[in-house]
Amino acid sequence: MKYLIQLALIFGLCLVGDVISLVLPFTLPSSVISMLLILVLLFSGLLKEHSIAESADFMLKNMTFFFIPPVVGILRYSSLVQSIWWQLLVVNLISLFACFAASSWTVVLVQFVQKKIGEKQHA
Template identity: 40%
Template structure:
C-alpha cells in the first residue's frame, strides 16, 4: 500500500473514532477509541501491519514534533503550573513506579504467553 493509502487508513480510523466518541453518552477520548479500533483490526487480520508500516514508522520517528503544541500550552500557563507544582510532582512520583510495574508485568505475561504458544506448536 502506498503512503497516501496508509495515511488515509490511519486518518479514516481517527475520523471513525471521532464519530464514535461523538455518539457516546459519556465523554471518552476519540484517540483511544481509534487505537482500540486499529488494534482490533490488526488482531483480526483485516489490516496487516504492512498496510501501515511506512507511515507508522515515520510518525514514531518524529513523535517529539507532535509534543510541541502541548509544550507551548504548558509554557503559556507557567504561573498556573508553578502554583500546582507540588501536587503535580507528588502525583507523578506516585504513579510512575506503578506504571513501570504494570508495564513490566504485562511484558512478562505476554512473553510467557508467547513461550507457551511456541511450545504447543
C-alpha cells in the first residue's frame, strides 16, 4: 500500500505539471515542470524524501522499460533511419562530447566554488 501511495503522489505531481504546462503562455515540457515542482517541494520541506524514495528507486532501477515504446516507434521508421544514419551518428557524437564537456566544467566550477567557500570560512 505504501508503494501505491508513493506512486500516486509522484503521478499526481506529474499531473499538476501537465496542468501548469497547459496554462503557461509559453511552451515548457510538463516533465520539466514536474521535476522542478518536486525539487521545490523537497527543498521547501513540504515533501520529504522518504515519502517517495522507494517508488522513485524502483522506477530508476527499471528505467530501461520506459525506453521500450520509443525504440519500437523508431523501429517502425527503420527505412528513414537507414537513409540518415550518418547524420544521426554525427549528432549523437557531438552531443556526447558536449555533454561530457558541460559535465566536466560543471564539476570544475563546483569544486572552485567549494574551495572559495572553504577559504572564506577559515579566514
